Amino acid sequence: MYPKAYIGFLAEFHATRDYFECHELLEEYWKESPPKERNMYWVGLIQLAVALYHQRRQNQTGAKRLIASSLRILRSEEQAVRSLGLSYPQLIELIESLSDDIEAGSPYKSVMLPIIDENLKEACLAECRRKGYTWGQNSILTDTFLINKHRLRDRTDVIMERNREIERRKKNRG
Numbered sequence: 001m002y003p004k005a006y007i008g009f010l011a012e013f014h015a016t017r018d019y020f021e022c023h024e025l026l027e028e029y030w031k032e033s034p035p036k037e038r039n040m041y042w043v044g045l046i047q048l049a050v051a052l053y054h055q056r057r058q059n060q061t062g063a064k065r066l067i068a069s070s071l072r073i074l075r076s077e078e079q080a081v082r083s084l085g086l087s088y089p090q091l092i093e094l095i096e097s098l099s100d101d102i103e104a105g106s107p108y109k110s111v112m113l114p115i116i117d118e119n120l121k122e123a124c125l126a127e128c129r130r131k132g133y134t135w136g137q138n139s140i141l142t143d144t145f146l147i148n149k150h151r152l153r154d155r156t157d158v159i160m161e162r163n164r165e166i167e168r169r170k171k172n173r174g
Helices: 004-016 019-031 040-056 060-075 078-083 088-103 118-131 156-173
Strands: none
Touching (some): 004 019, 004 040, 004 118, 019 040, 040 060, 040 088, 078 088
């Protein structure tokens, strides 16, 4: 019923609090659709996760920019949000509250998205059990890899893909 990437996103969001991984999972899924058919609500959820990633790292500028964009997108996607098993009014209220906290410079705190579809929640819990995650645990603020993952992760695959793309473009020009 729900995309596997979305269930993975929710498991990471609510268990490991690995917002960088949330971003990776949904962005990869989003990019599977042709550019003109991509749904912006996925971008709204991606930006929500990345805003929290930035807030946790105390990057207020990035957090403010992304939470505002997430809110703008998701406010305009009521039907889509509802189709994702989330409470639209509660999600918007949560993001508004997060926006206020970020604007005020408040420290990061773990949040739970308002899942109202029990089947979705059970699928997420099953994914957590499968991966050995604890649903609902708070972010481990002393985990430097989690906090700074964008700088500390292995980028070998990213670099190789970038080089393949450069070579492909060279061949297409020549």
